Amino acid sequence: xxxxxxxxxxxxxxxxxxxxxxxxxxxxxxxxxxxxxxxxxxxxxxxxxxxxxxxxxxxxxxxxxxxxxxxxxxxxxxxxxxxxxxxxxxxxxxxxxxxxxxxxxxxxxxxxxxxxxxxxxxxxxxxxxxxxxxxxxxxxxxxxxxxxxxxxxxxxxxxxxxxxxxxxxxxxxxxxxxxxxxxxxxxxxxxxxxxxxxxxxxxxxxxxxxxxxxxxxxxxxxxxxxxxxxxxxxxxxxxxxxxxxxxxxxxxxxxxxxxxxxxxxxxxxxxxxxxxxxxxxxxxxxxxxxxxxxxxxxxxxxxxxxxxxxxxxxxxxxxxxxxxxxxxxxxxxxxxxxxxxxxxxxxxxxxxxxxxxxxxxxxxxxxxxxxxxxxxxxxxxxxxxxxxxxxxxxxxxxxxxxxxxxxxxxxxxxxxxxxxxxxxxxxxxxxxxxxxxxxxxxxxxxxxxxxxxxxxxxxxxxxxxxxxxxxxxxxxxxxxxxxxxxxxxxxxxxxxxxxxxxxxxxxxxxxxxxxxxxxxxxxxxxxxxxxxxxxxxxxxxxxxxxxxxxxxxxxxxxxxxxxxxxxxxxxxxxxxxxxxxxxxxxxxxxxxxxxxxxxxxxxxxxxxxxxxxxxxxxxxxxxxxxxxxxxxxxxxxxxxxxxxxxxxxxxxxxxxxxxxxxxxxxxxxxxxxxxxxxxxxxxxxxxxxxxxxx
Numbered sequence: 001x002x003x004x005x006x007x008x009x010x011x012x013x014x015x016x017x018x019x020x021x022x023x024x025x026x027x028x029x030x031x032x033x034x035x036x037x038x039x040x041x042x043x044x045x046x047x048x049x050x051x052x053x054x055x056x057x058x059x060x061x062x063x064x065x066x067x068x069x070x071x072x073x074x075x076x077x078x079x080x081x082x083x084x085x086x087x088x089x090x091x092x093x094x095x096x097x098x099x100x101x102x103x104x105x106x107x108x109x110x111x112x113x114x115x116x117x118x119x120x121x122x123x124x125x126x127x128x129x130x131x132x133x134x135x136x137x138x139x140x141x142x143x144x145x146x147x148x149x150x151x152x153x154x155x156x157x158x159x160x161x162x163x164x165x166x167x168x169x170x171x172x173x174x175x176x177x178x179x180x181x182x183x184x185x186x187x188x189x190x191x192x193x194x195x196x197x198x199x200x201x202x203x204x205x206x207x208x209x210x211x212x213x214x215x216x217x218x219x220x221x222x223x224x225x226x227x228x229x230x231x232x233x234x235x236x237x238x239x240x241x242x243x244x245x246x247x248x249x250x251x252x253x254x255x256x257x258x259x260x261x262x263x264x265x266x267x268x269x270x271x272x273x274x275x276x277x278x279x280x281x282x283x284x285x286x287x288x289x290x291x292x293x294x295x296x297x298x299x300x301x302x303x304x305x306x307x308x309x310x311x312x313x314x315x316x317x318x319x320x321x322x323x324x325x326x327x328x329x330x331x332x333x334x335x336x337x338x339x340x341x342x343x344x345x346x347x348x349x350x351x352x353x354x355x356x357x358x359x360x361x362x363x364x365x366x367x368x369x370x371x372x373x374x375x376x377x378x379x380x381x382x383x384x385x386x387x388x389x390x391x392x393x394x395x396x397x398x399x400x401x402x403x404x405x406x407x408x409x410x411x412x413x414x415x416x417x418x419x420x421x422x423x424x425x426x427x428x429x430x431x432x433x434x435x436x437x438x439x440x441x442x443x444x445x446x447x448x449x450x451x452x453x454x455x456x457x458x459x460x461x462x463x464x465x466x467x468x469x470x471x472x473x474x475x476x477x478x479x480x481x482x483x484x485x486x487x488x489x490x491x492x493x494x495x496x497x498x499x500x501x502x503x504x505x506x507x508x509x510x511x512x513x514x515x516x517x518x519x520x521x522x523x524x525x526x527x528x529x530x531x532x533x534x535x536x537x538x539x540x541x542x543x544x545x546x547x548x549x550x551x552x553x554x555x556x557x558x559x560x561x562x563x564x565x566x567x568x569x570x571x572x573x574x575x576x577x578x579x580x581x582x583x584x585x586x587x588x589x590x591x592x593x594x595x596x597x598x599x600x601x602x603x604x605x606x607x608x609x610x611x612x613x614x615x616x617x618x619x620x621x622x623x624x625x626x627x628x629x630x631x632x633x634x635x636x637x638x639x640x641x642x643x644x645x646x647x648x649x650x651x652x653x654x655x656x657x658x659x660x661x662x663x664x665x666x667x668x669x670x671x672x673x674x675x676x677x678x679x680x681x682x683x684x685x686x687x688x689x690x691x692x693x694x
Contacts, residue, residue: 318435499537
């Protein structure tokens with residue numbers, strides 16, 4: 001297989017783009033680095049296309065390796081023909097390779113192998129050739145052998161039919177056809193083991209849907225219901241049509257003696273051997289496809305959560321709500337430093353509302369709190385009511401935000417949180433995290449295993465390795481898209497930067513603690529285990545404010561500093577202009593990118609990126625995302641009236657719609673049927689929407 005051509009066709013890119021991307025990947029370059037700094041080579045393939053290419057590259061290379069193993073095995077058996085070799089080499093999926101290899105794969109003892117051991121293969125061949133002119137019972141007499149437990153004519157005939165059934169089952173072409181026909185015309189059906197039992201799977205108690213139309217979330221729900229022993233699930237194939245096809249393939253002559261036996265063997269082959277295997281394969285493929293879709297949705301949701309705009313310059317009070325154990329509070333200044341922590345009991349069973357208000361008023365007055373970040377977990381609604389009452393009683397202008405606290409408890413009990421806040425209990429750590437994730441969601445959420453953030457569906461049913469890799473890629477993409485401050489970034493954040501491992505991230509922090517702040521990107525080369533290749537990969541994503549070279553504060557890669565300095569000089573600017581932010585309007589002066597790129601001996605795409613960065617140095621791409629909705633009052637379901645238009649935040653997107661928080665404690669589902677053309681628009685995910693209540 002020409003892997004480059006296959007990748008180009010599958011991903012709808014040019015062959016040179018696929019070839020360049022594969023070469024760069026093989027050289028050890030990361031996806032974020034290739035997407036950002038190797039646009040000339042790849043024709044500006046974005047990180048999503050590059051990740052898909054990387055996944056398919058691994059699959060196709062694994063496929064080629066599998067083909068070579070299969071060819072070697074069949075060759076070793078002395079059964080490899082040129083026709084079979086050509087079929088294996090032309091196979092485009094692992095399933096087809098398995099089909100072709102099936103007759104040659106070492107088998108466990110089957111009914112057919114036992115029959116062969118009894119010497120019944122010649123009888124099977126005789127029936128299969130369909131040329132005998134006398135009853136098979138007479139032919140079978142010659143194969144009676146008490147020593148091999150062939151006592152009767154019927155024993156011999158049954159053994160021969162077992163051999164024929166397995167032979168039919170092993171035919172790759174038959175399986176490929178039957179699999180395709182089953183996918184096209186088959187149905188997936190489920191039933192309740194106990195129709196009277198109440199469960200979340202009641203809609204699947206009498207479920208029947210074509211395989212070609214079944215949605216991924218339904219597959220995952222059926223799988224879970226089956227695993228919990230509430231549902232029975234099976235695939236109903238077009239059996240009559242399949243048997244007619246097999247009869248045509250196996251019965252080529254009208255022979256009164258062999259035709260009935262072959263018909264029996266065909267039926268047995270399909271029902272006992274082919275159908276169960278095809279059902280397993282199709283359900284496995286449907287599950288994998290459903291999981292891939294769910295992982296993609298999870299990834300998109302996670303990306304939107306991570307890319308929420310930070311709320312800078314405010315002192316935030318983080319509020320981790322609870323009932324019995326009290327609400328944990330943490331006041332965090334604009335730099336993320338925890339100033340104070342306290343526990344209050346405004347909720348049941350204590351209901352110390354007035355006492356809690358006094359403590360809150362004092363915290364707001366003492367530290368100049370301007371924003372309250374409330375976790376959306378247990379007792380969130382009750383806490384919100386207290387906050388709204390409080391805001392009406394104080395002269396200060398304070399607003400509040402309900403934030404997704406998913407993963408806060410995981411973080412607060414982690415080793416990382418213990419190292420960060422050794423003197424805090426888990427509640428105090430959780431409150432601090434809730435405050436910080438409003439100030440800088442990306443920097444705070446990278447401390448949590450992406451799988452624990454909980455913005456997906458059926459995440460525990462996923463292939464955890466594949467899910468972890470996909471979500472890790474999303475976090476890596478977000479962190480590198482935003483970039484990090486080399487002098488303030490935590491090790492948790494740094495380890496997601498292109499080319500930086502966990503060990504190197506810790507070494508960067510250790511170097512910073514020992515030698516003081518970085519003043520130049522080149523100092524990274526002094527960090528233990530960070531060599532030239534890692535420096536090349538990471539340098540452009542690490543920013544240094546107030547360093548020796550003002551370009552170190554931008555996303556311009558050090559390899560392009562020379563071209564950038566020539567550009568500034570040519571357009572009448574100095575490094576001082578860059579430092580003082582006096583480059584606004586440089587894009588207008590550099591309109592003729594094609595001409596400038598030739599003069600400066602730099603690629604057009606690279607030069608366009610440099611100009612864009614100089615126009616707005618270190619611009620945060622999160623600025624384009626919808627801002628969090630700040631509240632100062634609370635709504636109940638009873639407050640909603642027909643025609644009311646509310647602004648809401650998309651909390652989660654799933655296959656069948658989106659859950660939107662409109663401030664009434666319970667997220668509302670906007671079903672996919674309410675979207676234009678029934679399609680969820682990816683750019684609108686997790687946006688602030690106007691919702692008309694009906």
